[in-house]
Amino acid sequence: AVKLFGLLRRCIHLGEQGEAFAKRYPSQINIDRQHSVSSYTIDWNAPQKGIVTFEHGKHTFTVGNALVIMGTQELAYPEEGMSELSITTGITGPNGIAHDEARQQMFAILQKILQAGWQIFIDRGDPRLRGKDAFNYVMTTSHYSTLDASYLPTFEEWMQIESRTTWKFYADHVYLEVNFTREHTLTDPTKPGAYLIGFNLKNEAEHFRGYVGPDNRKCWKELLPAELAKLIPMRAETEAKMRAKGIQIDETYQDPPVPAF
Numbered sequence: 001a002v003k004l005f006g007l008l009r010r011c012i013h014l015g016e017q018g019e020a021f022a023k024r025y026p027s028q029i030n031i032d033r034q035h036s037v038s039s040y041t042i043d044w045n046a047p048q049k050g051i052v053t054f055e056h057g058k059h060t061f062t063v064g065n066a067l068v069i070m071g072t073q074e075l076a077y078p079e080e081g082m083s084e085l086s087i088t089t090g091i092t093g094p095n096g097i098a099h100d101e102a103r104q105q106m107f108a109i110l111q112k113i114l115q116a117g118w119q120i121f122i123d124r125g126d127p128r129l130r131g132k133d134a135f136n137y138v139m140t141t142s143h144y145s146t147l148d149a150s151y152l153p154t155f156e157e158w159m160q161i162e163s164r165t166t167w168k169f170y171a172d173h174v175y176l177e178v179n180f181t182r183e184h185t186l187t188d189p190t191k192p193g194a195y196l197i198g199f200n201l202k203n204e205a206e207h208f209r210g211y212v213g214p215d216n217r218k219c220w221k222e223l224l225p226a227e228l229a230k231l232i233p234m235r236a237e238t239e240a241k242m243r244a245k246g247i248q249i250d251e252t253y254q255d256p257p258v259p260a261f
Contacts, residue, residue: 010025
């Protein structure tokens with residue numbers, strides 16, 4: 001481990017074998033082996049926080065104030081190594097953080113990810129919206145859809161965003177979701193709040209396995225084409241209704257490629 005300004009730096013990447021990850025940090029790792037999944041967790045004890053670099057070629061980025069890293073490896077796919085990584089960080093001082101400061105820090109994190117070359121990812125069945133239109137869609141229609149990371153919400157809009165609402169990204173066969181959790185007892189906009197930030201990274205196969213549901217993971221490759229085909233008319237229908245209302249659709253957006261699994 002490299003110490004940087006008194007903080008412990010950790011480097012992680014998808015595809016690493018869980019056991020190799022555990023050997024790199026033997027004194028901090030906690031291993032939980034279930035019948036189908038092994039998880040590898042590093043916890044930082046407050047007040048010490050960590051620095052985590054997610055290594056992904058030119059799309060590498062670093063986050064500070066790390067509290068927890070967890071990597072998961074499915075026994076059914078040993079060749080994939082860790083197919084999912086989660087990082088939890090804090091942006092709250094000992095006396096909380098002003099909600100507007102949290103808004104600006106969250107936006108700075110999102111900008112850093114965009115600057116590292118990550119593209120905004122819109123779920124394949126969702127309308128291709130940007131900016132305020134994407135915000136309105138998430139707030140009124142689908143909390144599972146992505147917000148636009150290039151859009152800075154106003155303070156009033158920020159306070160409307162519910163915990164776990166996501167900003168979604170894609171870069172070179174990896175999918176990333178970023179969200180925040182706001183302490184639900186500290187939502188007075190005139191008083192300090194408390195926030196956690198979550199980063200979830202999945203490799204391509206794990207992302208696409210999600211389309212078939214947990215009960216069909218063993219035969220996901222056979223079921224995937226039909227599941228993706230269902231999403232094409234869903235998007236088209238929603239976009240047609242929005243165009244009729246004068247809402248602009250981002251015609252330039254293209255879905256990430258579907259590999260020949």
